[in-house]
Amino acid sequence: MPLYESQSIKIYNSLNGEKQDFEPIIPGYVGMYVCGPTVYSNVHLGNVRTFMSFDIIYRYLKHLEYKVRYVRNITDAGHLENDADEGEDRIAKKARLEAIEPMEVVQRYTVDFHNILNTFNFLPPSIEPTATGHIIEQIEIIKNIIDNGFAYKVNGSVYFDVLKYNESKSYGILSKRKVEDLIHNTRALDGQSDKKNPQDFALWKKAEPQHIMRWPSPWSDGFPGWHLECTAMSTKYLGEQFDIHGGGMDLKFPHHECEIAQAEATNDKAPVNYWMHANMLIMNGKKMAKSTGNYILPNEIFSGDNPHITKAYLPSVARFFMLQAHYRSILDFTNNGLLASEKGYFRLMDAINLMDNLKTSSTSSVDIQNWRQKCYDAMNDDFNTPVLIANLFDGAKFINQIKDGSATITHEDLDLLKSTITTFTFDILGLKNSDKEVVGSDKLSSAVEILINLRKEARVNKDFALSDKIRDELAEAGIQLQDGKDGTTFTTN
RNA sequence: GGCGUCUUGGCCGAGUGGCUAGGCAAAGGUCUGCAAAACCUUGUACAGCGGUUCGAAUCCGCUAGACGCCUCCA
Numbered sequence: 001m002p003l004y005e006s007q008s009i010k011i012y013n014s015l016n017g018e019k020q021d022f023e024p025i026i027p028g029y030v031g032m033y034v035c036g037p038t039v040y041s042n043v044h045l046g047n048v049r050t051f052m053s054f055d056i057i058y059r060y061l062k063h064l065e066y067k068v069r070y071v072r073n074i075t076d077a078g079h080l081e082n083d084a085d086e087g088e089d090r091i092a093k094k095a096r097l098e099a100i101e102p103m104e105v106v107q108r109y110t111v112d113f114h115n116i117l118n119t120f121n122f123l124p125p126s127i128e129p130t131a132t133g134h135i136i137e138q139i140e141i142i143k144n145i146i147d148n149g150f151a152y153k154v155n156g157s158v159y160f161d162v163l164k165y166n167e168s169k170s171y172g173i174l175s176k177r178k179v180e181d182l183i184h185n186t187r188a189l190d191g192q193s194d195k196k197n198p199q200d201f202a203l204w205k206k207a208e209p210q211h212i213m214r215w216p217s218p219w220s221d222g223f224p225g226w227h228l229e230c231t232a233m234s235t236k237y238l239g240e241q242f243d244i245h246g247g248g249m250d251l252k253f254p255h256h257e258c259e260i261a262q263a264e265a266t267n268d269k270a271p272v273n274y275w276m277h278a279n280m281l282i283m284n285g286k287k288m289a290k291s292t293g294n295y296i297l298p299n300e301i302f303s304g305d306n307p308h309i310t311k312a313y314l315p316s317v318a319r320f321f322m323l324q325a326h327y328r329s330i331l332d333f334t335n336n337g338l339l340a341s342e343k344g345y346f347r348l349m350d351a352i353n354l355m356d357n358l359k360t361s362s363t364s365s366v367d368i369q370n371w372r373q374k375c376y377d378a379m380n381d382d383f384n385t386p387v388l389i390a391n392l393f394d395g396a397k398f399i400n401q402i403k404d405g406s407a408t409i410t411h412e413d414l415d416l417l418k419s420t421i422t423t424f425t426f427d428i429l430g431l432k433n434s435d436k437e438v439v440g441s442d443k444l445s446s447a448v449e450i451l452i453n454l455r456k457e458a459r460v461n462k463d464f465a466l467s468d469k470i471r472d473e474l475a476e477a478g479i480q481l482q483d484g485k486d487g488t489t490f491t492t493n
Numbered sequence: 494g495g496c497g498u499c500u501u502g503g504c505c506g507a508g509u510g511g512c513u514a515g516g517c518a519a520a521g522g523u524c525u526g527c528a529a530a531a532c533c534u535u536g537u538a539c540a541g542c543g544g545u546u547c548g549a550a551u552c553c554g555c556u557a558g559a560c561g562c563c564u565c566c567a
Contacts, residue, residue, distance in 0.1 A: 047566095175497085249567080250566055253563070324515085337517090344515085386508095393515055489530095
């Protein structure tokens with residue numbers, strides 16, 4: 001029996017603001033689409049947080065033995081910097097500034113994106129399609145929308161007719177906006193001439209002569225509208241209706257709203273059952289922005305080379321920090337927060353690394369089965385990683401108590417404890433074990449064992465000057481000795 | 494201006510009508526030659542003001558503040 005039959009999860013659905021029981025369209029199979037990055041500059045931490053949230057969701061669904069197809073796109077077609085009918089797209093702009101081809105920009109930052117995600121120990125998605133690889137599919141969708149009467153052509157461009165759509169459907173269903181309000185509140189944009197109404201959005205844009213990224217279409221040489229690629233790729237790989245669509249909160253409107261409209265206008269069906277939105281990452285209480293200097297690159301966290309942090313942090317520490325907040329909460333990235341998480345992370349790892357050396361007893365003083373289910377309950381409740389982590393700390397406490405002799409565990413329970421804590425910590429949360437290791441069998445361990453024995457002799461002889469010298473100098477070298485009831489162990493790092 | 498979200502103990506951060514979140518920091522204790530680590534104990538928090546209720550941090554209203562979206566953005 002697959003695990004998902006005994007562990008039922010609830011997902012907060014942005015569509016109705018409720019936690020709902022998750023029931024995939026096809027039992028046992030899950031289709032999940034997440035809006036990926038536009039590759040025109042280095043990934044920033046906010047992107048990382050969003051994708052991390054869905055990495056966890058992907059990992060957990062897989063752990064529950066669902067067959068998951070996870071599609072996360074790369075937006076490599078440039079889109080305009082604003083919604084006016086003129087202006088440069090961001091990739092082209094970057095290309096011009098650096099005097100390179102747009103596709104060089106795309107390549108450079110796609111590689112950067114993958115590198116950073118690898119460093120953070122992300123699982124690759126099942127399919128990672130690109131927008132430029134699906135121009136034909138996008139054109140086909142536009143044709144359909146035109147045929148269905150929800151789009152109009154003007155001067156080689158094609159626009160989605162929001163008012164027309166709203167007559168039979170509801171534009172704003174996801175973001176809870178009313179079209180009337182949008183009309184009243186849309187700012188007048190200069191140079192806007194082609195659209196019938198300001199809230200209409202482009203499906204196809206005719207390219208200006210200097211525009212490099214362009215493709216032929218029935219309407220003009222041009223490029224697709226930003227919202228269209230996700231509709232094209234999600235439909236192609238997951239079908240007209242699929243289970244989960246995710247992205248950052250800031251994409252809810254207009255991007256996801258437009259995706260729904262496009263899909264409905266094409267297939268007359270709601271495309272997605274569960275919409276999920278990851279909340280924003282801010283820094284020191286404010287939005288991250290390059291322009292104000294309130295900004296940090298992922299690599300700077302690993303190197304410590306940024307004025308907002310006081311030291312370098314392991315990727316797993318940054319990951320742990322982010323997972324200590326729920327994905328639907330705004331998270332404030334601060335040095336103090338990182339520092340606190342780092343200590344907690346090492347505490348958890350130290351306990352996990354102790355497990356192999358625990359003594360078992362004929363009875364268990366802790367209910368491991370119950371604890372294990374609490375770990376599942378946390379994740380089943382809309383992927384509540386902070387609560388899961390709290391439970392993992394309880395597990396760490398059990399381990400330490402057993403080591404101290406203030407708790408006991410049977411061999412069977414210890415196996416369950418081990419498999420549960422490592423599965424959740426490494427497979428589901430995607431953390432990596434620290435460099436710290438308890439005594440192993442390598443040369444370093446042998447050498448440290450010799451020093452530990454020398455120190456022991458010195459202590460027996462009450463030569464505390466020598467014993468403390470050994471302890472302190474090892475500490476300086478990054479090796480910490482821990483005196484316990486059953487002798488001395490050590491950790492590195 | 495419109496729409497929406499949020500405001501929890503020293504800090505971070507869960508929860509949500511009555512029952513300990515957790516981490517970090519702090520205090521006391523056990524252990525130790527001394528430390529460190531670990532373990533035990535300690536905090537009685539939920540922006541303010543009203544209302545609903547037997548009971549609210551949790552529901553409703555108002556006020557204040559923060560943030561997001563409304564224009565590219567994860």
